[in-house]
Amino acid sequence: MSSRVRSTTTVLVAMAAALVAVTFGSMLVEAQDNGYYVPAAKLEPGPRAPDVPSVTVRCGTNERRHLNPDNPVTAPGVRSAAHHMHEYVGNTSTDAMSTNATLEASTSTCERGDLSSYSWPVLRLTDGAAHDVHEAGGGADGNLGEILPPKTVEVRYEGSPSGQLVPVPRFLRMMTGDAKAVTNGFGPATRVRWGCSNIPGHFTTKYPLCDGGAETLRVYEFPSCWDGANVDSTSHRSHIVFQLANGVCPVRTFATPRLVVSVGYEVPGGRPFAIDSFPSELRHPATDHAGFINLMPEAEMREITNQLNGGR
Template sequence: MVARNKPATVVVAVVALLVVVGSAVLLRGTSNGAPSADQYVSELDQVITEPETASVVVRCGANEDRHLNADNPVVSPGIPFGAHHTHEYVGNTSADAMSTNDSLAAAPTTCEDDDRSTYYWPVLRLTDRTGHDAHADGGGLHGNTGEVLKPKSVEIRYDGSPVSPVLPMPRFLRLITGDPAAFTNDYGPNTRARWGCSDQPGRYTTKYPLCGNATTLRTYDFGSCWDGNNTDSASHRTHVVFPLAGGMCPAKTFPIPRLRVTVGYDVPAGHPFAIDSFKEELRDPATDHGMYINVMPQARMAELVGRLNRSR
């Protein structure tokens, strides 16, 4: 479908008082392992405007089969529980620490049109209750307490360039967006967390948004300027970078489709919630991040690119 479009003491317990704005209860109750109350906001302070581009949505479900693990096949391949927090997946049903290009290419997928790519991000938890993995790696053993909240929706979208045609992504391209160490990295340039509410389109925050009855949104925008040669790099970032203001790619890079993943949740109003993180990151919302391995068949990728370019 084409459309337009610092290191610090670990917080062991937080007691959040009842907060009321108008008639809306924002946060209440006791929450073990939750971030401090000032990490939750009711106002989205960032406005992002983007040029109109063509887009193609790939339907992959919302992880109804509950594919979760504490692995990271992009950053820590071959190391079980290497993420030290739990990831949620859609797409390739086999993705884990031991995944290889061959195993991914042979595995089933939850996506339409045989897209066997893997798309994944840290789970979101309700922190005022005990999690199923309270004594497991990636969960309570790594400081990530609370029960995992299932996504309400997941949208996988590929966008064209506003200034030029795009090239196909190479198969087995690996990407990361956001900084899982944003807190200890003083919120540096790799920080790209984007939180929002469904009733405030175009507005975002790097804090946890208190959306009331609206859907809580997490958006992951990936780089779209490829070096033309590599499917990965030592940092998992330098082979694909972000475009300059206006959409132009930096010198010696080439435009590819921009991947955007948007995950929606029905967070019960008034209840504290947090993403999984490394323990030293204190579950800071700015540490939100996403990963991707492209295992889309080359013919399907060519078709997708053709649709994006024809619709410019």
């Protein structure tokens, strides 16, 4: 057989294998769809992003694989309270038993001496085996499948289009999104944005089927209007709330740098995937959420705030 024939045969075999893989992968998604997936072409334009300054803090992509089924923001002191697995960047010691003192004494994956904890539920390929099939947060709570590590993580602080900011207070805790959105009837706490890296500014509340090698994105926008007194509250939400539709903070609150965390994944084409959730929430994409505990050094937070205020 000539080298040209062998080369042509190799290419044809590779193309056939790719076609089978794509077709089989699509079948896998369709078999497990339940209305959770949406083609990339159906992503919709999100609200226009305000033209404000921003500061990015590099924190890595959780290369150390810091994972646990705890939620130190909403259930401190309770092991495995989340009933699903969380992924972390920043503080390397964060778990259910974390205190301000233990977090301060820890190390971090972030630059600028930022010991803050940034967390969100893991993403899994649901057609593959997982190491935690019998463990709390994993298979024992109905979250089956291979955990997919993030390809990219961006931690960004943004300015305000409507006035001066005050620094985020040290030890402030906050959440975004509703981990029990299904149970709660997809109420106002549900804030989910899924997208594809090659279609900027377009989002969905479902799992997007990105194509062309694009990353699957999860974008978490945190509240930024602080009550000026508390670093936590009984609801873990009332002490810091979201801006109004016009970008202005409600009365008797103070604008702080707005935290936005974007997480990107390389999801193999056609493979079914889902986030971890409470068993009652059925791994619904609208239950996506994220947590934050601020341990940025006060001097660094003041510097970030000053930059976002235009140096004023």
